[in-house]
Amino acid sequence: MFVSPLGILIHPEYGLWHSYRGGLAFAERLDLPSSPRRSSPCTSCAAKPCLTTCPVSAFSAGSYDVPACRSHIATEKGADCLSGGCLARLACPVGAAYRYRPDQADFHMRAFRRG
Numbered sequence: 001m002f003v004s005p006l007g008i009l010i011h012p013e014y015g016l017w018h019s020y021r022g023g024l025a026f027a028e029r030l031d032l033p034s035s036p037r038r039s040s041p042c043t044s045c046a047a048k049p050c051l052t053t054c055p056v057s058a059f060s061a062g063s064y065d066v067p068a069c070r071s072h073i074a075t076e077k078g079a080d081c082l083s084g085g086c087l088a089r090l091a092c093p094v095g096a097a098y099r100y101r102p103d104q105a106d107f108h109m110r111a112f113r114r115g
């Protein structure tokens with residue numbers, strides 16, 4: 001897993017389409033199979049559309065303007081973000097097959113808008 005320019009983690013296969021709600025802690029180290037070494041897909045992504053797609057430029061490398069985003073999705077112009085999911089996130093070509101379904105994106109965006 002790698003940090004993307006959006007600040008959220010990106011997986012080489014699943015892209016930006018994963019999230020975590022908890023973790024497990026063990027007293028002893030588990031003998032797990034090793035995973036292949038991979039590099040960040042962002043390294044070879046020259047266009048970086050994730051940084052240029054947001055209609056209110058909420059993302060720049062290393063920062064996310066949450067108030068600007070929230071204000072936008074509260075307006076009619078932000079309807080696409082609100083019902084279909086973050087356009088900047090959707091612009092990423094990695095893991096496109098794992099994008100959230102529209103109803104799932106809608107659920108999360110409405111929860112985010114409420115704050």
Ligand code: SF4
Binds near residue numbers: 004010047049091093
């Ligand atoms: S669009 Fe490119 S730079 Fe942005 S998160 Fe996806 S792979 Fe990384």
Ligand code: SF4
Binds near residue numbers: 058081
């Ligand atoms: S949800 Fe829309 S306004 Fe908010 S960061 Fe994503 S693209 Fe920008």
